[in-house]
Amino acid sequence: MASQEIEALSSALARLPGLGPRSARRAVLWLVKNRERALPDLLEALDGVSQTLIECDTCGNVDTVNPCGICADPRRDAKALCVVEDVADVWALDRARLFQGCYHVLGGKLSALDGIGPEDLNITSLLERVSVGEVDEVVLAMNATLEGQTTAHYLAERLEKHKVRITQLAHGLPVGGELDYLDEGTLAQALRARRPVS
Ligand SMILES: [Zn+2]
Numbered sequence: 703m704a705s706q707e708i709e710a711l712s713s714a715l716a717r718l719p720g721l722g723p724r725s726a727r728r729a730v731l732w733l734v735k736n737r738e739r740a741l742p743d744l745l746e747a748l749d750g751v752s753q754t755l756i757e758c759d760t761c762g763n764v765d766t767v768n769p770c771g772i773c774a775d776p777r778r779d780a781k782a783l784c785v786v787e788d789v790a791d792v793w794a795l796d797r798a799r800l801f802q803g804c805y806h807v808l809g810g811k812l813s814a815l816d817g818i819g820p821e822d823l824n825i826t827s828l829l830e831r832v833s834v835g836e837v838d839e840v841v842l843a844m845n846a847t848l849e850g851q852t853t854a855h856y857l858a859e860r861l862e863k864h865k866v867r868i869t870q871l872a873h874g875l876p877v878g879g880e881l882d883y884l885d886e887g888t889l890a891q892a893l894r895a896r897r898p899v900s
Contacts, residue, residue, distance in 0.1 A: 708730060708734070711730050711733075712726045712727050712730050713726070715729050715730065754766040756768050758770035758772075758773055760773045760804075760831075761773050761792075761804060761805050761806050761807055762789070762806065762807030762808075762809060762824050762827075763789055763792050763805060763807055764789050772792070772796065772804060772805060773804055777802075778802060778803060778804055779802050779803045779804070780803070780804050780836060780837075781803070781836060781837055781838040781839065782801075782802070782803030782804070782837070782838065782839045782841065783803060783804055783805065783806050783828075783831065783832070783837050783839070783840050783841065784801050784803055784804070784805050784806070784841040784843050785805075785806045785808060785828060785840060785841065785842055785843060785844075785857065786805060786806070786807055786808065786843050786844070787807075787808050787809075787810060787811050787844055787845060787850065787853070788807065788808075788809070788810070789807055791807075791843065791845075792805045792807060795843065801841075803839075803841075806824065806827075806828050806831065807824060808823040808824050808825065808828070808853070809822075809823055809824050810822065810823055811823075811844065811845070811847075811849045811850055811852075811853045812849060812852050812853045812856055813849050820856065823853075825857070825860065828857070829860060829861070829864075832861060832864045832866055833864060835865075837866055838866060838867060839866060839867040839868075839869060840857075840861055840866050840867070840868050840869070841869050841870070841871070842854040842857055842858065842868065842869070842870045842871070843870075843871050844871075846871075846873045846887075846888075846891070854870060858870075872895050873888070873891040873892070873895065874888070874891050874892035874895050875888070875892045876888075
């Protein structure tokens with residue numbers, strides 16, 4: 703029987719996405735074994751984020767400053783907006799450092815099943831950003847799921863009357879992907895997005 707404190711830590715960790723009860727127990731065991739080395743850093747980091755994390759009023763990203771580091775960076779192209787479903791998508795795209803523009807986080811996707819409509823997402827603020835007139839291009843970077851694509855379609859319609867170029871991430875063959883292993887949806891997308899051989 704573990705002590706109450708250890709049980710409490712295990713169940714708190716088990717609530718994290720990607721960690722079930724078993725992984726949580728392994729993490730706790732590791733922390734117990736390495737407490738002198740690992741715990742102070744972890745405590746400091748947790749304390750730091752709990753004190754300082756804040757949502758950016760402009761784009762919905764999460765940072766320790768508002769506007770966030772991306773919105774405030776003068777080297778970024780504010781004329782190009784990449785619209786994503788979640789903060790994690792900003793982090794994923796920005797880790798790759800492929801996009802030099804700014805972002806807009808919807809905070810989810812349209813879902814009839816979960817009762818999530820346009821008013822539940824940060825769409826009004828997106829339209830406001832675009833209607834101010836300083837945006838040239840909106841990149842719809844929704845997930846390649848049915849709901850993601852429904853959301854992209856809806857946004858494209860709402861953005862139509864604004865003078866912006868609307869683009870979308872290409873979907874198709876993953877790098878290193880073999881045709882034989884792909885699902886039909888991916889294959890169909892890849893075929894539809896075919897282009898001339900250069
Ligand atoms: Zn921001």
